[in-house]
Amino acid sequence: MASNSNTVEKTTPEVDISGQVESFSIATAPSEDHAHHHHKHHLLHKYNESGETAEDDDHDDACCPRSPVTFGPSPAVEKSHGLTRLLKNNRAWSKAIRERQPDFFEKCSKGQQPKVFWIGCSDSRVPENELLQLAPGEVFTHRNIANVVVGTDLNCLSVLQYAVDVLKVEHVVVCGHYGCGGVAAALGDSSFGLIDHWLGNIKQVKQEHLSNLNEIKDTEEKCRALVEINCRNSVLTVAKTPTMRAAWERGQNVEIIGMVYDIQTGLLGELGYHIKSMDDLQSHLKVDSNALFAARASKAATA
Template sequence: MSTAQTEVPISNTDIVNQVEDLKITATEEPHHHRNHHIHHLLHKYNTSKDTENEDENVDQDSCCPRTPVTFGPSPTVGDTHGLARLLKNNRMWSRAIRERQPDFFEKGSKGQQPKVFWIGCSDSRVPENELLQLAPGEVFTHRNIANVVVSTDLNCLSVLQYAVEVLKVEQVVVCGHYGCGGVAAAMGDHSYGLIDHWLANIKEVKQQHQHNLETIKDEEERCRALVEINCRNSVLAVAKSPIMKSAWDRGQNVEIVGVVYDIQTGLLSELGYHVASMDDLSRHLRVDSNALFAARKDNAEALQQQS
């Protein structure tokens, strides 16, 4: 019999603190217009407790012509529904941002100009905007299990093409993370069903470096090494795509970098995988597995001596 987990509520203070961390600065806007937006959002989701101090004479729809639309015979969720908590958190987050910069969402609705395209893992513990301390609109994102990039994934390649050719990003960041469940699953021989097809991409990387991985006796450290090598493989897969070749051929300034995130410390580390041209790609492809693992060992020893 399962035991229900106690849900820890997110307070308004928590939301405000998160927004303040985004370094969004306040700008001037008529007070009554801000209240229009706040009242409208709170009213739409029927949070009477949150609207007690709002002006009851405000025209609820005058400032937001595009009101939420419901398709199908769906009942309004009650206070105990899981969605109610998410909607409440969203309203507090939106309100906190608009208190600091009233025109933030209005400006964002006119387009995006991110400098970074992030390819990361779907793991919920690796939220790119939060760990980079960047606001909405500053990171274009694609995530999948174990941050795998392969030439047959039209989803990932379509996002890459849009990021490079339309948004003109300057950095493609491939981020692996220690403690990755996908990488850990690929380390063994257990069958998981449909996901085995996806994990086969990581297993192929493991086989390419099997000899050097086996020299690492500690299982956790071996998994960390595969996380790093898997990230490198995705960096090279991005670099080998026709999308990047075309971008570099036309002189576009865009670099691919590999980083790893440590969920135990909250810190990012760069892995030394930088590709900004076809020449860079050729140099990386000439580095064999033995050289990679030798460099990894040297770096680890150097870090130990520093500490």
């Protein structure tokens, strides 16, 4: 990777990765009315038990029973997470699921048929099952620091192959999130030890789009922009793998979707990258940050 430390040093403020939780944290408040909460169908959660598409009815538990993952506020409201408390939480969770669906674990033990493969960040604030409101068995997952996908990561590529070739997932979701400590660290030049090797992948993406990133003076906004670029880059890396090429060549119905999660709102946003075939990939061979930043500037001007 070509270095350009002088340029970065003058234009990019140093970012302290150890302070990311504090600097990007938000005050959390309990839901205004948990008693009247209804499960909302997500874009990807629209199937009944037979695997066919179900009608999108927010109140229809028959076609889309509410995920047993979340039953309201987490019981672990204290800061202490000792083994005793963790085991107590697990027993309460298991009991609540069995009371709602007695045969849930029996069915789960017989195999998995997830329709979604999620590639996300290891950040503890981005739990894919929770934010998608999907139950255990419905999301196949690979997570790493800053949801990076590179052609040399045999771990990620092996999970991708299993998800596509064996589980036959229909959606490969690559999801970044705002307030990502890994991306923020890649904006600066500080050394953090072993993790520097991993952050080098993001730094390379940063260098490729440095002129546009340097147009953004606000550090947090610059981080948000790099989060989006990094996620788009990972989407394209997935799309270019032999696994995806082979799947599309044999006519398999599987798409790659780029998303970003906003930890300040709890909402997912789509990045405009839906790649369903090799033809789709041809129009997205490289992340065009010129177009992205032109759109960003236009949106800011009209806001």
